[in-house]
Amino acid sequence: MSMKRSYSVLILFLLLFSAVVLAGNITIEGDITILPVGTVSPEEQSPELSIFTTVLNLFLDKVSVISGELVRLRADLLYQNNSPIVSAPLDFYVGDTKVGTKQTDEDGSSVLEWDSSELPHGVYVVGVDYQGNGQAQPSHAEDQLTIQAPPVSITGAAITESQPSPIQEEKQCTTVSFEVQQPIMGSCTDTYPTTVCDDYPTNASCYETTEEVTHSCVTGYETVIKNKEECRTTALVINNHFAIPTINYACSTMEEGSIIIVTCDSKYDGDGNGECHSGESCLRYEIDGETISQTQRNSHDEFKESDGSFFQEENDLEVRQ
Numbered sequence: 001m002s003m004k005r006s007y008s009v010l011i012l013f014l015l016l017f018s019a020v021v022l023a024g025n026i027t028i029e030g031d032i033t034i035l036p037v038g039t040v041s042p043e044e045q046s047p048e049l050s051i052f053t054t055v056l057n058l059f060l061d062k063v064s065v066i067s068g069e070l071v072r073l074r075a076d077l078l079y080q081n082n083s084p085i086v087s088a089p090l091d092f093y094v095g096d097t098k099v100g101t102k103q104t105d106e107d108g109s110s111v112l113e114w115d116s117s118e119l120p121h122g123v124y125v126v127g128v129d130y131q132g133n134g135q136a137q138p139s140h141a142e143d144q145l146t147i148q149a150p151p152v153s154i155t156g157a158a159i160t161e162s163q164p165s166p167i168q169e170e171k172q173c174t175t176v177s178f179e180v181q182q183p184i185m186g187s188c189t190d191t192y193p194t195t196v197c198d199d200y201p202t203n204a205s206c207y208e209t210t211e212e213v214t215h216s217c218v219t220g221y222e223t224v225i226k227n228k229e230e231c232r233t234t235a236l237v238i239n240n241h242f243a244i245p246t247i248n249y250a251c252s253t254m255e256e257g258s259i260i261i262v263t264c265d266s267k268y269d270g271d272g273n274g275e276c277h278s279g280e281s282c283l284r285y286e287i288d289g290e291t292i293s294q295t296q297r298n299s300h301d302e303f304k305e306s307d308g309s310f311f312q313e314e315n316d317l318e319v320r321q
Contacts, residue, residue: 067149187219
């Protein structure tokens with residue numbers, strides 16, 4: 001009885017084992033190691049990644065432009081063994097302003113054309129940044145750009161005949177010299193430590209060296225003498241006939257029909273704004289064609305032909321032919 005039971009158990013085990021093998025087509029060789037849930041086997045563990053040094057160079061087609069000109073910015077991103085880094089995003093800056101982002105091409109180059117009218121004229125540091133990607137280190141390069149103010153242009157317009165103003169200003173102008181400091185642009189060379197690998201892309205054979213990078217920079221400043229013209233009004237000419245000096249007086253004008261009224265207050269005991277207030281030495285002219293009348297005022301409320309409180313020298317009115 002026990003012998004039959006043993007045979008039955010053996011036959012049942014063989015049937016179950018055959019079913020498992022046939023269903024999964026499983027082949028078991030060698031030792032079986034059971035790992036806890038969540039454990040990664042040694043064969044599945046990722047090898048340690050190497051961080052490669054990058055070299056970023058920036059080139060400007062112009063170092064000085066007039067506002068409105070296009071500036072071509074080119075950046076080259078390479079590994080230390082001069083192999084290009086492809087499809088890497090590069091951020092371009094002019095001063096603190098980000099002007100664009102471009103990806104590198106198959107040669108590791110990225111080109112951006114920028115309109116210099118976007119920023120005021122001045123001297124700017126142009127920079128380019130690579131943020132890295134976990135296997136390649138971030139890097140930065142910069143250069144300098146001068147944006148000059150555009151020249152003043154005079155646009156021609158149709159000339160129409162018009163009557164000259166009855167009130168003209170005569171000016172006296174002098175040339176004044178002044179000094180300004182301007183940057184002197186040149187070339188600078190910087191030396192950077194670098195790692196070079198001769199067996200890209202494995203980069204197993206590397207050595208330390210240095211690299212020299214030449215770029216545009218400000219090498220100094222020079223003093224430049226410039227001239228400007230300063231002018232002051234010396235007289236008001238009314239109807240091209242009467243000249244009222246404005247050296248000691250500030251004058252304002254008003255037209256009432258054909259009559260031109262000129263009010264002047266002294267720059268010495270007045271506030272010199274062409275308005276007359278009590279206590280200021282004031283003169284008033286009324287011109288009608290080639291006829292003129294003059295009154296004065298100081299402590300009184302009204303203009304009079306002669307004000308006893310008026311103590312400033314009167315203007316030397318000039319009558320011209």
